[in-house]
Amino acid sequence: MNDDGILTALEAAQLDLYGTELVVLSACDTGVGDVQNGEGVYGLRRALVLAGAQTQVTSLWKVSDDATRALMVDYYQRLLKGEGRSAALHHAQLDMLGRPETIASLLLGEFCDRG
Numbered sequence: 001m002n003d004d005g006i007l008t009a010l011e012a013a014q015l016d017l018y019g020t021e022l023v024v025l026s027a028c029d030t031g032v033g034d035v036q037n038g039e040g041v042y043g044l045r046r047a048l049v050l051a052g053a054q055t056q057v058t059s060l061w062k063v064s065d066d067a068t069r070a071l072m073v074d075y076y077q078r079l080l081k082g083e084g085r086s087a088a089l090h091h092a093q094l095d096m097l098g099r100p101e102t103i104a105s106l107l108l109g110e111f112c113d114r115g
Contacts, residue, residue, distance in 0.1 A: 009046065057085075
């Protein structure tokens, strides 16, 4: 694995993540991949599935740092209280929709979970 600070899909696919329940990549566009003819979409999400991660939370486009921080804090607090991975993310997103200061950022940077 290269130590340049950038995790590529190739590097992620080579990780041993079997038994890992959740991987969160909160940087912008982490859920986006390249379409390869005859192979489907290649990207970090697919690489994490191949590596064995059960659930991946990624962003589909750009989102502000402040909105991301608020969403992730709420998400992790919900997980610690025992909510399921999908329910916790969904409820954290719904809570953010009720906050005027974060609604625009949330709408501009959707986070999704898979797995």
